[in-house]
Amino acid sequence: MAPAAVDEAVQRVVLFSEDDPLLLACGRTLAPVEVAYTTTGTLDADRANAVFVCHALTGDAVATGPGGWWATMVGPGRPIDTDTSFVICPNLLGGCQGTTGPSSTDPSTGQAYGLDFPPLAIADLVTVHRRLLAHLGIDRVRTAIGGSMGGMQILQWLIDAPGEIERAVLVCASSRLSAQNIALSHVARRAILDDPDFHEGQYAAHGARPERGLATARRLAHVTYLSEEGMAQKFNRAEPDGWAAVGEAGRWLAPAYDVESYLEHQAAIFLARFDALSYLYLTRIMDAFDPFAAGPVTLDRSARALVVSFTSDWRFGTEHAVAVAAGLRAGGLGAVDERVIASPWGHDSFLLDVPAYLDVVRRFVEA
Secondary structure, three states: OOOOOOEEEEEEEEEEEOOEOEEOOOOOEEOOEEEEEEEEOOOOOOOOOEEEEEOOOOOOOOOOOOOOOOOOOEEOOOOEEOOOOEEEEEOOOOOOOOOOOOOOEOOOOOOEOHHHOOOOOHHHHHHHHHHHHHHOOOOOEEEEEEEOHHHHHHHHHHHHOOOOEEEEEEEOOOOOOOHHHHHHHHHHHHHHHOOOOOHHHOOHHHOOOOHHHHHHHHHHHHHHHOOHHHHHHHOOOOOOOOHHHOOOHHHHHOOOOHHHHHHHHHHHHHHOOOOHHHHHHHHHHHHHOOOOOOOOOOOOOOOEEEEEEEOOOOOOOHHHHHHHHHHHHHOOOOEEEEEEEOOOOHHHHHHOOOHHHHHHHHHHHHO
């Protein structure tokens, strides 16, 4: 079989049809299921150099290149080297960047699914990933890598299909969210659900968007992705000139500090690229994830895993990584390497150019 050609453009494929629907963990079926994905690099003749990238909560299929959300990790000469690897990155089921999700058209009504879209689980995301691999004619990936929710997908994949992943890299991942994590996501979802423009999920039919709620959700989430140390380094705490002399409450309460302007900017750019329904569904998927709840699992003894956490990540701190690694070892995975990387940048560290972190990943995937 000839090597696949380089193709960095977003592609789309229908992986499940009415005649072959996706059976979901909740017991319902879903069809059609279209997936948006990218491939970068060249698949070698024996199809042994495939790397699968799973994105986090608000990511998409474009991981590398100009504007790619993980260009620090994926690209020519990067730890996931597109000069030597064939990199596959899809947009998640339930997403809003070309893959079927709650804002997609329900074929039975001709309108957006809204809250009629079925509940999802991490296992459903993995089922779609595996069907995409089959579509590409690949049986096993050399490396699967993901951060945050992306790492959760890889953990589920190791459990669901032993033998399909040779090396797994799980960064800032969790096998069971804490009550604090669930509480934070609840507040974010509540902001969206309580927005008058939400219209019970049918906001598209009303020509509206719950932008106030989604913006608030993003502001809150972004605070949790940073750390106190990193924020102190990044933002000026000084009061703006003339701020104390402002006599009008509206001006006095407007964003003035550096960190406030930063959060407003993050909210604005998020509104331009993400959908409220996808945010609701994907955060809820994370809440319910608990793959070791029933006890030890049976894993591939020939596979290896690298589990990475960061010293300043309080959202999915090192204790989460320890639990992931312990579950993998209990399941008999061939080798599990745990690394705690010093970084002041909190949960967002997995997306940034942290040399010690990138070097650890590079050594692991090239070993």
